[in-house]
Structures are given as structure tokens and as C-alpha cells.
Amino acid sequence: MNAPFLHIDRPASSGIAHPRTGTATVALIVPVHNEESAIAPFLAAVREHTDPLKQAGVAFDFIFVNDGSSDATLDRLIEAQQADPRIRVIDLSRNFGKEAALTAGLDCCDADAAIPMDADLQDPPHVIPLLVEKWREGFEVVLAKRTSRANDSFLKQRSASMFYRVHNWIAQQKIPQDVGDFRLIDRQVIEALRSLPERRRFMKGLFAWVGFRSATVEYSRDQRSAGQSKFSGWRLWNFALEGITSFSSAPLEVWTYVGATISAFAFLYGLLIIAKTLVFGIDVPGYASLLVSVLFLGGIQLLGIGIIGQYLGRVYAEIKQRPIYIVRRKYDGTP
Template identity: 40%
Template sequence: MEELAIIVPVYNEEETIELFIKAVNKKTASLQLKKTFYFVNDGSKDNTLSIIKKLALQEKNINYISFSRNFGKEAALLAGLQATHESFVTIMDVDLQDPPELLTQMYDKILEGYDVVGTRRISRQGEPFIISSLSRLFYKTFNKISSTPIVDGVRDFRLMTRQVVNSILTLEENNRFSKGLFAWVGYNVAYLEYPNHERSAGKTSWTFRELLSYSIDGLMNFSEAPLNIATFVGVLSFFISLVLGIFYIIKTLIFGDPVQGFPTLIVLILLLGGLQLLSLGIIGKYIAKIFLETKKRPNYIIKETNLY
């Protein structure tokens, strides 16, 4: 029987782990794959790790990797992918917002010849309005400025063949945006749609600030458009300043009143200064990413694991 690796990043999820394992085992009982869980503890501060270790002693198909601190979900996904060796790999959230029953349908699609079967939410019922609105805006913006389109509402929850996983692992960049990386490697992809599911227990660890930062990083990792915008703003500002300069010189020579228009001058100075700072901020963001890449720091540090 072929094997399935289930990668599960966790951070302060002590309430959901046992519910998750029971639900997956129950709803995938007919799945013709031998399941192995890979829990990646991303520096949890509650009893998440102790619960996983207890379960790992009871069940041989439960593995865990525990970081020395919180490195973020992207690092946890990478660690999980690197730890697996199974023929098929899936990524799931422990809060059961990714329906386990879809795994059977996903595997059927793989048998039809697909290399990847992803999932996408067709509704966001239960999410705060501001979060759902900004999420839709992100996908629209990303797909307009990036040469690597991402399906609106796509989840990290997907079933991949070993070949696809190996291709993803060849991408060694430190500033990772997995949704973009999954799309960039290509392959034959199918998508299953489902409505939004509420968390089984606990509260999300994602804050609005973290989601916003993650979105900005995603846009910059897969597009040069912000740099082009900065260049365009600079050229446009210079052109407008040149035209206004000529206009005021001619106006002064004809009417001989250089004092009038002083408020306009102040507004223009503030406008140009703001545009310059905006452009420098965009360029600085890219330089910061280059700086992080050149330091070659590891994406994560493993404190303990039962894999070796």
C-alpha cells in the first residue's frame, strides 16, 4: 500500500490536536493510503507539544518536529515537506477548516492523472468582513501584477505527488510564500471547491497585522510591479514639477507677483516629499529581502523530534 504524509503546522493548538486526528482517521477510513502524521510545532507556548508527544507514544504513525521558537507557518511547511518521504503529501490545518473527507476525492483525482489536487473556498461565511474583503483584493491585485497567477480562495490544503514535492524543495529561497511557490512549479493541477468551515476549537493565531505583512511579502516575492510603480511615480513627479516650474516662471515674468501661490508651493513640496519616501520605502523593502537572503540563515531550528 502506498503512503500518505499529512503535514500539520501547529501553534498553540492544544484544544484541536486530538479532535483533528480522530476526524481524519474517521473520515478517511476508506482511503487506500497508509497515513503518517507530521506535526510541526512552531514554538507553541501551551501544551501542544506535550499532547503530540503523548499521542506519538501511543501511535506509531504520529511524528513531530518542534522548533526552538516561533519561526512562522512558512518555516513549518518547509520543515514538514523536507521531513517526508512518502509517495503522496498533503498539508492540512489542525483546526479542521480543511475538510478531511476531501482527501478521498483528491486521491481519486490523482488517480485520474493529476499531479496536484488543491482546494479553494467558494465562500467566507463566518470571517470578519474586513478580512474577507482584503483577501479578495489581494488575489485580484496579485493576479494582475504577477506572472504566476493564484486561484482566488486557494488553500495550502492540497494533495501532491512525490515529484511535485521534490520540485518545491529545489526552491531554496528564504523569503517563502508557499501559495506562490506551489503555483510556480506548475504541473497538472485540479481544484476542489468547498464552503468555509469554522474552527473546531480554539482561536486563530493570525492577527490582522500578520496577515497584512504576509500579503505584502507575497506580492513582492512574485512581482516587480512595486518597483515599476516607484519608477513611474518618480518620472511622473519630475514631469509635473517641470511643467509647474515653467508655468510659475512664466506667470511671474508676465504678472510680476512671485509671492502668490506660496501655499501651492508648500503643498507641492509635501506631495513630492511623500512620493519620494513612498518610492524609497518600496525599494528599501526589496533591499531588505536581498539582505535577508544573503545572510543565509536557516529557515528554522529544530529543538526536538522523534524522526531520528
């Protein structure tokens, strides 16, 4: 029996000319959570760099996904949508997380290409024309790579570097270092991402997993224009665990070798005790070394059980098949 595969064709009649040669539509997908002060500066900066591209045959839409904001973010978005019909607002029923919000934006995107980006302007809008230029050259994915993390704290810089190294060392699917969600993806890539059924989503890994021809544009990451980061150290730690467990089973498999190594040393140590007993007679057992050995092996076992629990929890979430997100309402100017 042949293995299943996914084949994606560009729609034959979408009402839009081929994006490489004619008029094309690009959607900016912007997940927001408590970003009321960032909406107006973001739109002003983005329009400054996207409006001139109309002369080159590229029109832009804006898809904002309100991820359960508790401030006036939704009000600011509705006001912006009423003033600009190109803006669509997807209001989720609660805070589902950035990965779910980004998925909601991709599911609602009907443009020829999409650019996920943050509203805090750390993803600089002046890079957008460079992404579009590479896309029109024929690349389905155009990555935006940070050349510097000078605006991040020392701890965040080191932890990010360590994450990429560990992930790419143990995972089958590598992810490009210092590349976030900010990138341009073609319609084919969007359709491929929509076909993936998993609910615990690590979008950086999924972007890399679907493949397609890619190019890279480098940029320097700017300071936040407003607000503050919603990612605490604990959330970043869980985010890293999500990435590693989503694309690697090495943390599970390594315990086979850990157990085999400990068993081999225990067997050799047992042979040594037998030999010493036969030669020198019965030795007084060492209670301190025995206690250390018991505590060490107990810690190893609990650590292994904890790693199994990480994977089992993700399997449990997938089996329940709950939706990735729930839309409360859409604001797009349609009746």
C-alpha cells in the first residue's frame, strides 16, 4: 500500500493573477493580547511601508486576532476596522495562546501570501518589501532572520541560543536559528499548514516541517514600541518544552540507554563484590554509599517518569480533539 501524501495546487480561478507576475494580495496576520497602546503605532508604521507597494501590484490586508485581551485592545481594533475595510478582526472567546491565535489567522487567510508578525514593532515593517521581493522571485517561504539580540537580556540571549542548539541536536526537523514567526509564506504553504491536524502546535517547527523553497532576509530587531512582553521565564520554558517534545522523541528514547548503562555498571559492581567476598571474606556493608545509590536511582526514575508524563500529557490533549481555538465574533465589514 502506498504511503499517504499531500498535494497542494494553487486554485485555478481565485480572481487574482499569479503573484509572481501580476496583482497579488498579502495578508499581515497579527495576534494581539493586551496591546491597546500598540495598535495605532503599528498600523501607521506598516501602512508607511506597504501602501507604496500598490504601484508594484501588491495589495495588503490586515488580519488581527484578539487573543482574549482584557484591556481595550478589541475596541481599538474595531475602531481601526471601521476606518479601514482592509482590516479584519477575529475575536477569540478567551486567551488560547499565541500559537492558537496564529493558527486562527492562517485559517481565515484567503490571500496569496501571509506575513505573521507582532504588533509591538519588534518585527520592523521596513522588512516587508524585502520579503515580498524575494517571494516574487519564486520562493514560497521567505525567512526574516535576526542578526542581533542586543535588545534582549543576557539571560534571554543565552537561553535562546541553548534552545536552538538542543532542539536542532535532538530533533529530526531542524529549525533555523534566530528566526521567529516573522516571515512570508505562500498560499501553498498556508494550505499545507492548514492540513496539519495537531492541536498542541509549535508553529516554528511546523513552518520548518512543511518545507518548500525558502530564502532568508536579515534584519536587526527593534525595541518594543509600546506595552511589555507577555512571555515570562516560565512561559518561555514551557514553550521550549513544547518545541522539543513536538519534534523529537529523544528524551523518551534516551532512558533505554541510561537504564542499560546503569544496569551494566551495577552488574560489574556486583561481580566485584563477589570477587572481594571470595578473596577477603564478608565485608561490612557501607550504609552511606547504599543510601546515595538508592537516592540517585530514585531521582533518575522520577526524572524518567516526569519526561514520560510530558509526552503523555500531549497525547492526552490530542486524543480529546478539542478545537485549537474558538471564535467569539469576526469584525470584517460583512453583514
